[in-house]
Amino acid sequence: MRLWIALHLPRLPLEVFCPRWSADQCTVVLEQERVVAMSALAQQAGVQAGMRRGGALMLLPHAQFQQRAPQLELEAQQAVALALLQFTPQLALVEEATLLLDVGASLRLFGGPLALCRRVRSSLRALGFSATLGCAPTARGAWLLARSGGGRALKMASLLGRIDGLHVSVLPPARPYLAWLEGIGCLTLGQLRQLPRPGLQRRCGRALLDMLDDAAGMRPELYQWLQPPASFRARIELFDRVEQTSALLFGVQRLLQQLTGWLTAHQFAVERVRLLLEHERGRQAGPPTVIEVVLAEPTWRDVHLLRLLKERLGRQELDAPVIGLCLEAPQVQPMAPPSESLFPEPGGSKEDWQRLLEVLTARLGAENVLQAAPLADYRPEHANQWVSVQQKIRAPDARAQLPPDVPALPRPAWLLAQPIALLMREHRPYYGSPLKIISAGERIEAGWWQSLQTRDYFMAEGADHAHYWLYRERPSGGDPAQARWYLHGFFA
Incomplete structure (x- = not known):
């Protein structure tokens, strides 16, 4: 039609x-x-x-x-x-x-x-x-x-x-x-x-x-279609000097409408937007206030971007009245095709989870919403770090770094912040009940540039059939009687 x-x-x-x-x-x-x-x-x-x-x-x-x-x-x-x-x-x-x-x-x-x-x-x-x-x-x-x-x-x-x-x-x-x-x-x-x-x-x-x-309809109609610019930068001048950030939302919404049209025309999704709050010109001129929003998942929907900018503007304190707004999209990527899954994901899709993290980041700050990132360190307590959710992490494949005949090493779901020293009863480490060693040992020697740690890790089972992750410190003298046992984690 x-x-x-x-x-x-x-x-x-x-x-x-x-x-x-x-x-x-x-x-x-x-x-x-x-x-x-x-x-x-x-x-x-x-x-x-x-x-x-x-x-x-x-x-x-x-x-x-x-x-x-x-x-x-x-x-x-x-x-x-x-x-x-x-x-x-x-x-x-x-x-x-x-x-x-x-x-x-x-x-x-x-x-x-x-x-x-x-x-x-x-x-x-x-x-x-x-x-x-x-x-x-x-x-x-x-x-x-x-x-x-x-x-x-x-x-x-x-x-x-x-x-x-x-x-x-x-x-x-x-x-x-x-x-x-x-x-x-x-x-x-x-x-x-x-x-x-x-x-x-x-x-x-x-x-x-x-x-x-x-x-x-008796003649073919030919028109020259509008070609959107290669990069996006839109600006509006406000009707008056604005001193409250809540009064800027209408102008932000106008700019986001233009951004949505530009993204749709180019089939792009934006990963980072920058909102510039322009202040007085002339002798009292000052640099614009920059509000930058980094998205964990690229989007082209103006509703979600408006929500994020609203949260950021609510936390922003203006040093001077605002007379103009400028919106830029410095980082975009091709728009991802829609999911071909027949049934929806239980508990919401991956995009819904990313949207929640982005709203929390805009409300609480990027330094207060963190995620775990792996580190190349044999010591379990140093094998990860906490970074902002805005930082993209590409986790390496642990199996790809091991020989093909070496089985995957067990790791507990819950690692204690500080290992717990265990007592010895009946020549066994004791934690509520005597623990039975049920796995071969895994020797770890690392940290010579800080403090050398020499440990032998084992999986143990208690009387309640719960599984624990223990390690035994190897003393410098080599006397097994002087070795101490520690509880370091719990298996699910």
Whole structure:
């Protein structure tokens, strides 16, 4: 099924034109000395779109006047387009601040047209934008619906019925000829389509007929798809100086939406993100505060990243007010395919366990969430160390280091922090009951660079049939009577 979604941004937020505006101020945005946007207080005072600067100045002598910034508008459209790449890689920026998305291949993934339209609207709200949405089998048909207030037409017959009732001024090539069209009584697109094509082409040009044919699906539609950048770095300027980290979450969410679209377009998963909190510029300029999150398991989901950054921001103390945010993804890798397991893992998947560790690390700090890492040392108490869970460990294969005819050596599940000296009863080491040696000895001699340890390890069994790991120290004189026995671990 071929389906297109068109998003028309009829009025970008005032923050796009004036990023440092405040809601409690009377702010007016001008273009060629006419009002194009205003704050709520300015609108309540009577300022309207299209009003000249002098008229607005008479109503609000103390208002703040700002000039429209087309470059900021273009950057805002590109930010929206980058976030929407999570729904389809075929996205194009077209005329009159409209985005076209070819979503025919994405319908099954997102649960159909209605569910996909809801997801698109939700992403726009998370970005802080509003748009009119059109959905149709052709790109130009969806564009016409979006430009005329929005709507859905999933079949070609219903689309033609919808666009036939639209005013001819919705077509850009028809606007220079509105007076002539109104003079002959042609007010809608349906009436325009009924006019003789040769005469209409001689009068209005070929572009008008091409646009009508595109909307009706009579011509192939070709667009230049948006190409995401090779590396990700997104930045926004805040509306005011922010001194509380909780007020930064909305801006962080906007940046994460763009990161999700970029990762999906490249089929990447991020391993490390860096959030920069920018402070004052000029004489009072200072270096940005860097918040870095290292993931144990790569992800491309913005929900989990938002949770981690929320935990880190909750622990962060600001040395100066924040005026801007910048998000970077310095470390990515190809996205792993989904698991092919038929049944879910008991107690949650490996990804769920990694997500829990990442949340604990963000909340408690990387130095307080540790994991055991093996060390190349024969002494059992020195054979591992505690490192951060953010450090990736590649454990060596112990069997690969031994000759093939040597069996695996037993190791207890519970190793005591300090060995316990044992008494001797009936010529046997005693721990609740006399212990019976049930294995051959394993001799360990190591630590000559610190303190030489010479031990013979054995597995022993008690009267309760529990198994213990013992060792006997070999005295320097070689007299077996002087040897001491110690308990070093318990077998499961």
